[in-house]
Amino acid sequence: MQRGRRMAFDYGDVRIGVAVSDPDSIIISPLKALKAQDESLSTQLTALFAEYEPILLVVGEPKHLSGAPSAKMDSVAVFVELLRQITPVPIHSVDERLSSVSAAGKLRSSGRDARSSKDLIDSAAAAEILEAAINIERNRT
Numbered sequence: 001m002q003r004g005r006r007m008a009f010d011y012g013d014v015r016i017g018v019a020v021s022d023p024d025s026i027i028i029s030p031l032k033a034l035k036a037q038d039e040s041l042s043t044q045l046t047a048l049f050a051e052y053e054p055i056l057l058v059v060g061e062p063k064h065l066s067g068a069p070s071a072k073m074d075s076v077a078v079f080v081e082l083l084r085q086i087t088p089v090p091i092h093s094v095d096e097r098l099s100s101v102s103a104a105g106k107l108r109s110s111g112r113d114a115r116s117s118k119d120l121i122d123s124a125a126a127a128e129i130l131e132a133a134i135n136i137e138r139n140r141t
Helices: 041-052 075-087 098-107 115-140
Strands: 008-010 017-020 028-035 055-063 091-094
Touching: 008 041, 008 075, 008 115, 017 041, 017 115, 028 041, 028 115, 041 075, 055 075, 055 115, 075 091, 091 115
Parallel strands: 008 055, 055 091
Antiparallel strands: 008 017, 017 028
16 A cells, blocks of 8 residues: 555535545544635645645545435535646545444544534544545555
8 A cells, every 4th residue: 555645525515524644544533624615615625735745535425325326426526526626636436325424423422412513523424434445445455
């Protein structure tokens, strides 16, 4: 597995969860969620890429539990196109089914109230997505 940071996004119409790995992809850290409709979203993303210098971006692919694409796929596709305009870094998608549910459960078990921790849930979901992507990458090599 190539050394370098990986960054994941859990796109939502209100918030975008963000997580990043260390260069060895051992530690995954949730970052502050971004506001999806913020006029400075491109600038914020550019700043994240400059700070962390990821070698791979991962975006959660919203699917229904049946595996069929959800209606949210169109807005995620627009977000992926924005990423492509900002950076030449490769972008992969990973099935995000139940990532938010899992993230909320982990926050509850750590004593946090899921309702007051929506930003944390989105970024924790991005961390779940990133963990899945790293596991897939490790299993391919």
